[in-house]
Amino acid sequence: MPTLPREQPQPAQSHQARQTAESFGTDAQRYDQARPAYPEDLVARIVAASPGPDVLDVGCGTGIAARQFQAAGCAVLGIEPDARMADLARTRGLQVEVATFEAWEPAGRVFDAVIAAQSWHWVDPAAGAVKAAQVLRPNGCLAIFGHVFEPPTEVAEPFAAAYRQVAPDSPFSNQPARRPLEMYQAGYAKIADKIRETEQFNEPQQWQFDWEQPYTRDQWLDLLPTTGSLTRLHPDQLAEILSAVGQAIDALGGHFTMHYTTLATTAVRAGTP
DSSP states (O other), X not given: OOSGGGGSOOSSOGGGOHHHHTOGGGGHHHHHHHSOOOOHHHHHHHHHHSSSSEEEEETOTTSHHXXXXXXXXXXXXXXXXXXXXXXXXXXXXXXXXXXXXXTOOXXXXXXXXXXXXXXXXXXXXXXXXXXXXXXXXXXEEEEEEEEEOOOOHHHHHHHHHHHHHHOTTSTTTTSOSOOOHHHHHHHHHHHHHHHHHHTOBSOOEEEEEEEEEEEEHXXXXXXXXXXXXXXXXXXXHHHHHHXXXXXXXXXXXXXXXXXXXXXXXXXXXXXXX
């Protein structure tokens, strides 16, 4: 069963699942420490495509991506619906306003780039694209990106089996242990379609970044509780799943290598005539 892939764009209306969307602050500190950053090449490419330094980070969470853009010289404003996540982001030196992107009031502010890191599926895709166009300067960059997390079969299968056993009624329990990259690519292609429908952007582009990260047993078990399929489980259910996954990683020698793909859909706001 995929873990973070459940936070990738899906055919279902993920943005309507507000309880899950706003459950990640259950342990904001763990989220901030365990979640991976984004490829530096991706950040550099977005910064290079932006006509200036002003960045709006939609669904900024604890500010993992925002801090990378700050380090690249950008001035970042975060929008985050979960006050717990926003509070932690502020302790990291970020300016954050608590709201969903759809309800957020820009008050005349405009930006050189609008980014959404692992968060756009929690935004109404049509309304979000329209609003992004409204708050971008001409030639500004919209960049929507996220990781594809598909653990090795030896880790994914025990996770799926344990999840089905402890949470059979969960909407996540009937999904396959691993899903193909093409499914996620299709999700980002649908994002591009919604951007095109606004008629406010130049032709969207699709980017892909492949990379690897090793995990020890403890590191992976620290990350798992921050994922959308686990944040709302009872502690006893969570403990049973983590035990099964821990045993699987122990059987691999106590560690494994995750093969990541970070996908992005980007588009440039059309300039003035």
